[in-house]
Amino acid sequence: MNDLLEVKFVSRKKGKGVFVKRDIEKEAIIDIAHVVPIPNKDYKKIRKTILFNYCYIWEDPKHEPEFTNAISLSISQFMNHSYEPNVKYMYDYKNKAIEFSAIRDILKGEELLVNYNGLINDKSPVWFDIE
Secondary structure (H helix, E strand, O other), X not given: OOOOEEEEEEEOOOEEEEEEOOOEOOOOXXXXXXXXXXXXXXXXXXXOOHHHHHEEEOOOOOOOOOEEEEEEOOHHHHXXXXXXXXXXXXXXXXXXXXXXXXXXXXXXXXXXXXXXXXXXXXXXXXXXXXX
């Protein structure tokens, strides 16, 4: 069991989300999510499935350019999108992981939200309708 995070149902449209069980301070590391890089040839098939919604861009041309996407193996996989996120993420290509950290203080019971575009202030459209 995770003593910091829990997955809860949010809504029919959003599905599940990740919530904090206790207060988190700004800049605290929330999760380190290990990933499975997806071979480019397999990603073409995944784009046609629900798994596409759980993929991250994983482009590190210095290491393994044949893998440009990955799937997280962590509770963080269920974080929902927001253009006003309270969490940011950074890629750790060497360790094949994604580090999630708090942008601001987060209170117990709050949903953790990331900007799926990768950059905190990126307001580019995402591939689904925003609720």
